[in-house]
Amino acid sequence: MRCSFVHFGDVHLGTQQYGCPERLNDFGKAWLYACEYIATTHPDFAICTGDLFNRFTINPVTFDQAYTGLSMLREAGVPIVDIQGNHDRTRYGEAKNWLDSFADHGLLTHLDILTGPDGIRLLPVRPGQSRGSFVEWSGCRIVGLRYLGASTERILRELGPSLQHFGDDGAFRILVLHAGLEGIVPGVSAELTVSTLEPLREYVDYLALGHLHKYYTAANVAYNGGSLETWALNEWGWERGLLHVEIDTDRPQPVSVRLIDVPRRPFVTLRVDVGRFESPRALERGCWECLQQARARVQAERPVVFLTLQGRLRFDQQDLRVNKLEDACREIFDPLYAGVREDYATTSFDTEKAFSSDEPVDRSVLERQILRARLAEDERYAPVAAELAGLAVELKELALHGADGAHLLKAFRAARQRIPSQPELTPEVAKHAEVEP
């Protein structure tokens, strides 16, 4: 069987970064570039792995961008599936989200599973419909799940038997998730660990991931294209784009993936160590020089410019005229936007900058992150801190859903089997682990 598809995600339509209307257009342009690429190269289908929209509410310009791109694909005859990311999930108290709406108008196929007291149910997308849990196109079976946060690994374990139920019917098996892999972006707590991927390979041939804005592949099964535009400053410089995937099941390695770059607004990010300057004037002069040297190197049209001041200030912060530095950025670069960030070493206290101020904070992800940081402080638990933090959150969730002691103990024991190196347990934990249910 041979087929091809384009896999991408984290388009974040509707992002009006730094209050610039032009940035809203930039995100739209990146999306339309992707759609045009798909319409021209004409793969068998396309997969969007969530966060098509930046928020659950969109404005008319964002609607127009989404509609124009999806219409382009429909006219080209390339079907597309999408799943709900953490950014475009249904607004609390509302019956449907924008993906449902576009699906109901036949512009995309919205995939999700149903979870209930009887477990997981996988419903096929019926002919003429655009919603369900899986769809079969060009010899591929594509199953999709919404963003599941800290429940991702538990739901995946429960999903296993349902996927195995399809049997060996020769279909190429694609699973679409909005979930990140631990260790790809330092300091960001992700939903999946490498030890979760291995068992997945039994019933998944291609795991189409979204959520982390960086290109990566893992364990010969997981693929992530990253964000199309630059959603956060640290993404500039990361390799990312569309994944053009060719499948040929006659080859020993049936999957071949090409990363297709997407044109995006240039960013210029500069760092100045303030510790080198004894006075505010000397620092201002130093920044001018640094900006001018950068301008000579970078010939970018209307870039976004960020000047970060770091290190230890040798004078009172109040004496530094930050607005003068912003003026210098504007004068030298004619940028779309210029910002000066003061990131001085003032205390020894450091926070993990995993959440930006305009990203909705997921409580369970935050809990997991805090637990992981605390566990990592202990040398004995540091190598498996992510796994143990995941386990703690999972046990808490089970307890909140009414699981009794025996059930919790069983889950704890099962998890200990999965955790790669067995950390030495404290006598307190070991004592409880020995108690029979």
Ligand SMILES: [Mn+2]
């Ligand atoms: Mn995203």
